[in-house]
Amino acid sequence: MKIKCIAVDDEPLALELVAKFIDQTSFLSLEEKFDNAIQALGYLNQHDVDLVFLDIQMPDLSGMELARILDGKNSVKKPRIIFTTAYNQFAIEGYKVDALDYLLKPFSYEEFLKASTKAYQFFENFRNPNNEKKDPENQNDYIFLKVEYQLVKVMLKDITHVEAYKDYVKVHLLDKPNPLLSLTSMKNMEEILPKDKFMRIHRSFIINLEHIDSVSRNVVKIGNHQIAVSENYKEVFLEFMNKWMG
Incomplete structure (x- = not known):
């Protein structure tokens, strides 16, 4: 379009x-x-x-x-x-x-x-x-990322986690061996990713809550990645975990 x-x-x-x-x-x-x-x-x-x-x-x-x-x-x-x-x-x-x-x-x-x-x-x-029948808070199921000299449409469900990397971010995707490298900030990624699906758990990491495989001793496992929950984000993450476990 x-x-x-x-x-x-x-x-x-x-x-x-x-x-x-x-x-x-x-x-x-x-x-x-x-x-x-x-x-x-x-x-x-x-x-x-x-x-x-x-x-x-x-x-x-x-x-x-x-x-x-x-x-x-x-x-x-x-x-x-x-x-x-x-x-x-x-x-x-x-x-x-x-x-x-x-x-x-x-x-x-x-x-x-x-x-x-x-x-x-x-x-x-x-x-x-x-599309208007969807919940307005959740109707956008993709974002656009600037990757090298083009804009790439990325489905939110495919993002496992986002990792800070110098002046860039690495966007890790399901079934993709290499992450997308985009010239943007973690702050911007935190703003554009829906807060009901994504959470920042570390200065350098935002995770997709739907892709959590396990949690142990403040470490989140997503696929082959183990990501620590830092002290600054621990309270919010524990609150989520308590709701998740009922």
């Missing part, structure tokens, strides 16, 4: 950066880019677009004003919005126009990818209505 996008920003460098990030992301397609909201509105009136990466503070017509115009159309095909702005005071207004996300400048590709993945999941559910 490709998501048709436009980028709107009156700052040339910011506009080029968003365009570059879109080009780097396999499931996004950059249709056009605009340095003012009036031209963008004219384009949107004549073309089908799924997603708008939209700056807020622009002359003549602001990004928020454009968002209100689009939101007022009440069409199921209206484009969705991810705001890109240097000002955090517009966050509440962004929710009022049903924005998918809000990127605060300067943002990294990792932050951009996280917001874009949220959009991908939204459109996948929108185009496949049966």
Whole structure:
């Protein structure tokens, strides 16, 4: 699935950066880019677009004003919005126009990818209505990881554990001899992995709770891996174990 996008920003460098990030992301397609909201509105009136990466503070017509115009159309095909702005005071207004996300400048590709993945999941559910029947907390059963120069879709059920490795993380998978090496942080992985299925038990390890084979003396065994539960995470893990054992 490709998501048709436009980028709107009156700052040339910011506009080029968003365009570059879109080009780097396999499931996004950059249709056009605009340095003012009036031209963008004219384009949107004549073309089908799924997603708008939209700056807020622009002359003549602001990004928020454009968002209100689009939101007022009440069409199921209206484009969705991810705001890109240097000002955090517009966050509440962004929710009022049903924005998918809000990127605060300067943002990294990792932050951009996280917001874009949220959009991908939204459109996948929108185009496949049966997905909406799932529990909203658990309906996303995959994540995208940046591996070398591409994005790789990884099913959550296949992840056994995540291991810190310098500036990267190693994502260990079922039935795969070698882990995926992704340029991201353990903190980011902890945020994007669902907390009902994954738990951080060590500064360097996040485990998939469904793949625990055994626990003994604060050591978790997953397949051939033995992972220690560190003191900082022991209390939360023991609480989980007590619930697990009934």
